Amino acid sequence: MRGSSAVSQIAKAFEEAAEKSGKGLAGDFANAYRDILSETKSKATQVAEHAAENEANTASSLAKSAEKDAHSPHVGDPAGPGDGGGGRAADGGGATGPGGERPDPGAGEPRPGQPSEGNGGCTTGGDPVDVVTGQMITSASDLALPGLLPLELRRAYASGYMDGQWLGPGWSSTLDQRVRVDADGISFVGDDAQILHYPLPTDSSSRVLPVRGARWPLTWDGPGGTIRIEDPETGWVRHFDPPPAGGEQQTRALTAMSDRNGHRIEHLYGPEGLPVEVRHSGGYRVAIDTVHTVGGPRLAALRVLDGSDEGRGTRVVGYEWDDRGRLAAVLNSSGLPLVYGWDEQDRITSWTDRNGHWYAYEYGSDGRVARGDGTGGFLAAAFAYDVVQRTTTVTDSLGHATVYAYDAQGHVASVTDALGHVVRTDYDPYGRLLGHADPLGHVTRYTRDSQGRTVRIDHPDGTVTAAEYDTAGFLRVLVEPGGPTWHYECDAQGNRTSVTDPCGAVTRYTYDGQGRTVAETDAHGQTTYYGANSAGLPVSVTDPLGRTTRYERDPFGRLIVETDPLGTVTSYGWTVEGRPAWRQLPDGTREERRHDPEGNLLEHVDAAGHRTRFESGPFGMPTARIDAEGARLAFAYDNEPRLTSVVDAAGREWRYKYSALGDLASETDFNGRTLRYEHDAAGRLVRRTNGANQSITYAWDPVGRVTGHTTDAGAQAAFGYDAAGNLVSARNDWVDVAFRHDACGRVLAEVADGLSFAHGYDLLGRRTERRTPAGVVTAWQYDEAHQATNMMFAGNVVSVDYDRAGREQHRSVGGTTSVSSSWDNRGRLTSQSLTASQASVDGMAPRLLHRSEWTYRADGIAIGHHDSGVGRRSFALDSVGRVTAVEAATWTERYRYDEAGALTDSAAGSQALDVAGGRTYAGAQLRAAGRTSYSYDDQGRVIKVRRRTLSGRVSDWSYRYDAFDRLTDAKNAEGEHWNYVYDALGRRTAKRRLDANGTVVSESRFCWDDEVLAEEGRRSATDSAVTMTTWEYEPGTWIPRAQVRRTAVADDTVSERFWAIIGDLVGTPTHLVTADGHIAWERSGSLWGTDLSLRRSDPEADCPLRFPGQYHDEETGLDYTLHRYYDPQTGRFTAPDPLGLVPAPDPYSYVANPLDEIDPLGLAKRKGSGGGGGNANPAPTPTPAKRTIPTRVPAPTSLPGFPNARKATAKTPVQGGGGKRARWEDGKNIYEWDSQHGEVEKYDKNGRHLGAYDPNTGAQLKGPVSGRKCVK
Structure with a gap:
């Protein structure tokens, strides 16, 4: 938002470039120490990172290259x-x-x-x-305004x-x-x-x-x-x-x-x-x-x-x-x-914090620290110095030794870890990085000008990053690997006045005489205006539509009142140290936080008065979380400190073991399933073996990108990248996918086995056109505030109007059918009316087709829904937001949960009778529900389902998986054999029904728009007709807005049908509506997604989409998401979460409340689109280390944990890939989406990193990383 000095401007670019050469190590230790639970203060995380530096100095060394002067x-x-x-x-x-x-x-x-x-x-x-010197060193900030x-x-x-x-x-x-x-x-x-x-x-x-x-x-x-x-x-x-x-x-x-x-x-x-x-x-x-x-x-x-x-x-x-x-x-x-x-000798020998935890130091006769020891042995270390050889050996609390060698200038030249792997670094006399070599010999070189500014980085793969500066020393040109070029202009004070991206889009900035941003004008000439106080902190933001958000600040510069363009007021309170103390919402409800003397979160009280409590141990490490129902999660660590154990409320333990280098070596889950991991000398995961003894080996290129993987069954995949780091090919034994990108890294075309997607963008990077393999074209138009106002989908126009707060107010389909939405002052959807125009004596009058209304508990979770089609439903909730009963006019659902949050009993009226009743678990695995039993393999995947009817009839379903836990074959109760195919990115691209000889009887092909299912083509061996169904979504979400079905014979279209999709509170389709205002299909589901009622006025109308991100398979009754299959009858996935306990304490659970949350990828829950609240978002379980190749998590549409943050133009490129990070800003900070971990990276307005945060709760997950910056 504001300008910066020359080197600050280049910091972002070189941070990415520097991290590129050490992604394996840097990524691993960042993940290894993500075991800081919600609201743990950043300094505790910094301690963990200091400990990690004992084992791998790579990241801290590389961070220096991100700044002119480290x-x-x-x-x-x-x-x-x-x-x-x-x-x-x-x-x-x-x-x-x-x-x-x-x-x-x-x-x-x-x-x-x-x-x-x-x-x-x-x-x-x-x-x-x-x-190097053996000194005990430390730093603190006593006050920062x-x-x-x-x-x-x-x-x-x-x-x-x-x-x-x-x-x-x-x-x-x-x-x-x-x-x-x-x-x-x-x-x-x-x-x-x-x-x-x-x-x-x-x-x-x-x-x-x-x-x-x-x-x-x-x-x-x-x-x-x-x-x-x-x-x-x-x-x-x-x-x-x-x-x-x-x-x-x-x-x-x-x-x-x-x-x-x-x-x-x-x-x-x-x-x-x-x-x-x-x-x-x-x-x-x-x-x-x-x-x-x-x-x-x-x-x-x-x-x-x-x-x-x-x-x-x-x-x-x-x-x-x-x-x-x-x-x-x-x-x-x-x-x-x-x-x-x-x-x-006037040296500090110990400290004892305000919670009674301590650390002590022993000095040798030479005045250097010889030993350190903390409470319970935390971070104990012994130091041996050889000043002649210029080496220091540090032995950690577990007996693992790391040897540091340094040059005559006191800069670390090499780090030899406990297994003998060596990282080498080269510095100039002033501590500026000149070169880095990882243990595998991958070398990165830095060339500097006479002023010490980095002008060139030679990466291990042969690519180059180059920079040019103007006469005042400010960055003028940045050329990224592969040639994408950024141009910058600055005024005499170093404030950035324009940025020209590699595609030619120019953003201009205007400042007042004190360097405060006055205006930002995008490449289309639309201007956002800013007001600031005398310190330069924003006090108002007026978007190009004239909508103004105002901010009031206390004498510490902290936000205390926010008034949105509708006049709605949210107030904030802070502790003296600047930690959140309370927030008063526009309806007068209030949530509060209480901290211990060291600033660790002790208690969070939500707007409904429900209390979640936290306990911490030495160094602020989280040791327990107790939810509002009293369920306790306990965490234990070794002395480094790394997460070694999680014990849930039922007393079940999940254990972690590590190598001498701190890499995760194995984890054993609640059911005794053990996963094993192997890493190379650079700390990159090279082999993963699951509980069924299925293995996957990974190959990497010199800059830390995965180039392929091979399973022990011989299945292979290969990935190719261009010089800019964009993924250009992904092929496995079944599907070949190719990508083409523009200069900014945006995908222009994706071709999968000859089926091509094409995309077009405007200068601002907004997608303006999409063409699917079936030839269905979508075109978008946007208003000055970047809101999508018109969507032309297969020739049908969908127009959207927004209120001054940016919420959808009116959606028109074809000019005849419309959806009107109302919101309360907390931004929760309260009503939605579907109408169609009809002729009357006074002209065209609206005809009500359907209406929904919602009411909420104080914490924002829905407790009532009135549907004009099915009547009223009320939802009873427990204190953590789980639904315990659904009361409707014609049916009732009741649910009970055990101490760990698993469903133990369900009664859903006349639906799902086969699973109604009590449930039996072994560990975290559901073994029986009503008259249905479940069998698992050694990897914890459901391989057999047996259902018994009241008459004694038995029906069986069987399942088979690959090493990635992807369902490859299923046989249903009718004896049908179904086979499923996936591309190298894990997306399901085909399902086939096979006869007894393995011949394809019928087939569906699936095409993807990134991680969203966009198109399905169906055909059978006995029919020459092909039916293509195409979906379009709300931009950036999993909420479907329209569906087109085309039936063709020999490439000639026989018929084409268009329906607008109307969804429920979280976006699950409930109605298909024709452009002329007729409801063609209507579905009502139970709490967990089973069909309650299904009505059609058009026999061709159907929609297989379920909860956001899910596609319903009729043959198995399961709902497919990108990474797992969901069973709506049990409300559970059929395989454990690839991310282990990090997303939730139950690795098979869907979400705590499907009215409030979604899990569109089958990985981790997030808030739905309409409710916006609740206490059902426990802080993530600490993660032990990298357990698999990271999966990209798409950015959310908003940040509930940071209610002041507003969507902003993306500026910072994604590391090692195309495109830019999704971005939000408020009056104080910049927020960017980390798609690898599903977290928000928070920066101050100077672009300085403040840590990683949970997007839903605002809880801090990791501390700041020195040298990490964003584009300002």
């Missing part, structure tokens, strides 16, 4: 405001000399590595220790740092920054425990660089003038004015920080030179309290002057000191201390 003081991506307490990556210790004396920072030869480059670029082991120039008060500790001031021995800080001038030069004492040594400038126009460390030029106006140090990456300048007369003249304290747009932060001092206030030009004011100690003056507290407490403001953090002036404790708003222990 050792800027902000490279550590500090946590949110107040996250300073807690040890780990947030707090630690250091030394300055006995008694707190401060040695001369200019004395001695500047040392390489951490002393001159700071903590941010260090490779660490344990919690955390710099493996957002803005174009953010106000952040941070501190950093290193046990060998000798220049602590306001925070005592070992600590540097924002407030400690100063320069010292003497005859030998100028020394800058930074905020990341680093010291930069500069030569004296020859005159006031000279720019000098430090001898070592960050390439931050210094200028000096002369002895009576100001010294300035600039960070070229951010454009931030540190100002050091001359000291007042009579003061110590050689040392100058930091007096201001400014940016290129004129924003400024002033540091004010009292008569004694003590800091008293930090004042931001945007209005922030922070008071600084000090206290005198035996070691000298120290900080006592930080207060935000927000007008509270009779003008004293809000205390954010407090500091306590021991009898030697050393930092003894840090207090947050809980009033409880994070406590530090010290030795006689």
